[in-house]
Amino acid sequence: MTIRLGGILFGLAITGVLLLWSLLPGALNFAFPTKPDYYAFQEKNIAPEGGFSFDGPLGKWDTQQLQRGYQVYKEVCSACHSLKFVAFRNLQEIGFTEPEVRAEAASWEVPGIDPKDGSAIKRPGIPTDQFPSPYANEVEARAFNNNALPPDLTLITKARKDGVHYVYSLMQGYNEPDPEDVAKSPDFETPPGLYFNEYFYNINIAMPPQLLDGIVTYSDGTEATTEQMAQDITAFLTWAGEPSLIKRKQTGWFVIGFLLFATFLGFMSYKTVWATKKPKKGSPDLV
Amino acid sequence: MSFAWANSYEPKTDLTKWLDEKLPVPRLVYNAIGAGYPVPRNLNYMWNFGVLAGFFLMFQIITGIILAMHYAANTDVAFGQIEHIMRNVNYGWLMKYAHANGASFFFMVIYLHIFRGFYYSSYKAPREMIWLLGVVIFLLMMATAFMGYVLPWGQMSFWGAKVITGLFGAIPFIGEPLQVWLVGGYAPNNSTLNRFFSLHFLMPFVILGAVILHIWALHIPGSSNPTGVEVKKESDTVPFHPYYTAKDGWFLGLVLSLFAFVVFFAPNALGHAENWIEANPLSTPALIVPEWYFYPFYAILRAFTGDLTIPFTGIVLIEAKLLGVIAMFGSILLWFFLPWLDKSPVRSGSYRPLFRIFFWIFVVDMAALFYLGGAKAEEPFIVMSQIATAWYFLHFLVILPIISQIEVPKALPFSITEAVLGKDEGSSKSATPSAPPAGAMPEPAE
Numbered sequence: 001m002t003i004r005l006g007g008i009l010f011g012l013a014i015t016g017v018l019l020l021w022s023l024l025p026g027a028l029n030f031a032f033p034t035k036p037d038y039y040a041f042q043e044k045n046i047a048p049e050g051g052f053s054f055d056g057p058l059g060k061w062d063t064q065q066l067q068r069g070y071q072v073y074k075e076v077c078s079a080c081h082s083l084k085f086v087a088f089r090n091l092q093e094i095g096f097t098e099p100e101v102r103a104e105a106a107s108w109e110v111p112g113i114d115p116k117d118g119s120a121i122k123r124p125g126i127p128t129d130q131f132p133s134p135y136a137n138e139v140e141a142r143a144f145n146n147n148a149l150p151p152d153l154t155l156i157t158k159a160r161k162d163g164v165h166y167v168y169s170l171m172q173g174y175n176e177p178d179p180e181d182v183a184k185s186p187d188f189e190t191p192p193g194l195y196f197n198e199y200f201y202n203i204n205i206a207m208p209p210q211l212l213d214g215i216v217t218y219s220d221g222t223e224a225t226t227e228q229m230a231q232d233i234t235a236f237l238t239w240a241g242e243p244s245l246i247k248r249k250q251t252g253w254f255v256i257g258f259l260l261f262a263t264f265l266g267f268m269s270y271k272t273v274w275a276t277k278k279p280k281k282g283s284p285d286l287v
Numbered sequence: 288m289s290f291a292w293a294n295s296y297e298p299k300t301d302l303t304k305w306l307d308e309k310l311p312v313p314r315l316v317y318n319a320i321g322a323g324y325p326v327p328r329n330l331n332y333m334w335n336f337g338v339l340a341g342f343f344l345m346f347q348i349i350t351g352i353i354l355a356m357h358y359a360a361n362t363d364v365a366f367g368q369i370e371h372i373m374r375n376v377n378y379g380w381l382m383k384y385a386h387a388n389g390a391s392f393f394f395m396v397i398y399l400h401i402f403r404g405f406y407y408s409s410y411k412a413p414r415e416m417i418w419l420l421g422v423v424i425f426l427l428m429m430a431t432a433f434m435g436y437v438l439p440w441g442q443m444s445f446w447g448a449k450v451i452t453g454l455f456g457a458i459p460f461i462g463e464p465l466q467v468w469l470v471g472g473y474a475p476n477n478s479t480l481n482r483f484f485s486l487h488f489l490m491p492f493v494i495l496g497a498v499i500l501h502i503w504a505l506h507i508p509g510s511s512n513p514t515g516v517e518v519k520k521e522s523d524t525v526p527f528h529p530y531y532t533a534k535d536g537w538f539l540g541l542v543l544s545l546f547a548f549v550v551f552f553a554p555n556a557l558g559h560a561e562n563w564i565e566a567n568p569l570s571t572p573a574l575i576v577p578e579w580y581f582y583p584f585y586a587i588l589r590a591f592t593g594d595l596t597i598p599f600t601g602i603v604l605i606e607a608k609l610l611g612v613i614a615m616f617g618s619i620l621l622w623f624f625l626p627w628l629d630k631s632p633v634r635s636g637s638y639r640p641l642f643r644i645f646f647w648i649f650v651v652d653m654a655a656l657f658y659l660g661g662a663k664a665e666e667p668f669i670v671m672s673q674i675a676t677a678w679y680f681l682h683f684l685v686i687l688p689i690i691s692q693i694e695v696p697k698a699l700p701f702s703i704t705e706a707v708l709g710k711d712e713g714s715s716k717s718a719t720p721s722a723p724p725a726g727a728m729p730e731p732a733e
Contacts, residue, residue: 003624003627003628004628004630004688007621007624007628007683007684007685007688008684008685008688010617010621010680010684011680011681011683011684011685012684012685014613014614014617014680015677015680015681017591017605018590018591018610018614018673018676018677019673019677021593021594021596021607022590022591022592022607022610023673023677025592026593026666026670026673027670029666057552085370085374090374151564154370155370155563155564158555158560158563159560159561159563159564160560161560163560201573241563242373242380243374244373244374244380248380248381248384248551248554249551249552251381251551252547252548252550252551252552253551255547255551256547256548259540259543259544259547260540260544262540263537263540263541263543263544266533266536266537266539266540267537267540269533269536269537270533270534270536273529273530273533274533274534277328277525
């Protein structure tokens with residue numbers, strides 16, 4: 001009885017405090033809002049027509065596309081963005097042969113030490129090196145980029161909500177602001193040094209438009225349109241973020257198939273074991 | 288304990304005879320989860336989740352030990368170490384995703400297990416101790432899961448740790464020194480990561496110990512059942528093995544298939560994208576929320592937005608943050624008092640018409656708290672979470688005690704056998720066959 005009385009008193013006290021001191025003032029604010037309207041970013045990302053080759057449970061990498069994406073990263077993105085968790089040797093997974101990987105690695109300069117006097121030098125990469133960062137440190141990165149920090153791209157497709165489509169959308173999001181929305185949000189402006197991009201959470205992004213038509217010349221002859229390059233770089237970064245993606249899905253089919261079969265066998269033995277204990281119509285003599 | 292008719296263990300081979308004399312572990316297992324444990328024959332599928340929770344505990348311990356072999360608890364390398372596991376360790380990606388989603392599934396089955404307890408009043412005498420130990424296990428699980436989420440050292444790891452350890456700072460007088468002592472500094476740092484790793488490794492074994500006590504306590508009165516009528520005789524029960532091992536077995540297969548689907552095809556669906564960004568103490572995420580399984584309690588914490596003041600004087604009695612902390616801890620600690628708050632002699636919600644209505648309202652309320660805990664801290668979510676929080680406390684502390692006094696329960700079956708077969712020879716001897724047995728009548732109002 002004491003517990004119940006104590007419980008009722010505590011319950012009424014805590015709900016009373018909540019309703020009178022938190023809910024009431026909050027509800028008044030809610031009824032008479034003072035917050036101004038603002039230019040909202042586009043939360044719904046776009047997807048390429050027909051989707052990506054790696055979409056869905058039966059998805060596969062398109063190695064041609066991954067190699068094109070790698071070319072875009074190398075020739076465009078890598079000027080500012082690192083890819084620190086990926087090693088050159090990983091490029092074999094997207095269809096480069098071992099000698100090609102060796103040559104590719106050697107075309108990058110990575111930090112090293114001089115074997116004679118130990119001073120810091122740049123040397124050609126070898127397959128076991130990770131992709132080098134374009135900047136020595138964060139301070140240098142910000143100094144070169146109007147105080148913005150270009151994020152590492154290894155995990156970018158996982159580190160953003162709906163990240164795969166986000167990257168694809170952002171690459172094509174440098175449009176004109178919607179005049180209607182601008183009229184509704186009087187504080188809206190794009191400050192100098194920033195660029196309007198409706199898919200960026202802050203609307204104005206420090207990165208200038210990058211994938212202009214023809215900025216790379218694909219070695220396989222594909223036409224380098226903005227849309228094509230956006231697709232290719234997205235595919236490459238998806239692979240970089242999760243190289244095991246396709247293996248994971250393929251393993252999944254096998255594991256789920258095995259488990260469902262085991263479940264079926266288990267269910268049949270369950271039915272057999274319980275046959276004499278479950279009441280069934282027409283068999284009143286159960287034990 | 289056991290019922291008089293329980294099968295008794297008889298070793299058949301020389302080895303088991305020898306073992307039974309020296310250290311009777313096979314006998315222990317036989318009596319605990321084998322043919323020596325008689326279980327009510329009418330359990331429905333809500334009784335499967337205890338075994339599932341035990342399975343996921345062991346699953347988490349095994350995957351966790353493997354991950355610990357490749358992890359390094361140091362703020363400089365922890366995030367990269369996870370990437371090392373994902374990329375370079377053989378099937379490391381599988382271990383990482385299985386462990387992260389295993390925690391989610393562990394909580395899913397625990398929540399269903401707890402709600403089974405709410406509906407069928409599994410906390411009532413003579414099973415109070417099982418319930419109390421269960422609440423202890425739940426609290427240990429929450430602490431373990433929270434510390435585990437800090438280990439990848441992503442943005443949500445860091446900021447979640449900062450918010451939750453910051454709660455201790457709300458305690459008057461000793462709060463700030465206590466927080467600094469717990470964290471090993473003014474903000475989560477290398478010391479924090481190291482101690483969290485140490486404790487995250489230790490606590491599952493503490494949970495395992497508590498689980499053994501939980502099962503021990505269960506075997507004294509035996510399992511409850513959906514009618515809430517106690518076991519009377521042999522025809523009310525079946526041996527755990529093979530009946531419930533078969534039932535749990537196929538159901539485990541079903542749940543594992545669902546689990547495999549999440550692990551292999553949507554491993555990040557239950558997590559936050561933010562945690563794939565390395566922790567940065569200088570960059571606060573736009574929305575700091577814990578993992579989904581903490582949402583209801585996080586919603587209760589955030590519901591308190593106003594200080595408790597003396598009106599028109601501006602004197603603050605209790606700050607909003609402390610109110611939220613009291614309410615959040617209180618919301619779980621009150622479960623300890625549940626056996627004494629709900630005094631209805633009838634256990635099963637199926638025979639309690641008034642309770643049943645409020646139970647389902649509570650389920651909706653809890654679902655709302657689950658949603659609101661992950662929502663942005665803006666209207667209308669704040670007002671909604673305040674209403675849902677108020678209802679949470681009213682349900683346990685005011686509504687349950689009152690309905691247990693005023694409710695008129697439905698007639699209970701004479702026995703489990705009657706509930707299953709529709710007839711029981713024992714009951715025909717009784718003058719009123721369908722009347723509740725002695726001791727199951729509501730006690731007169733005090």
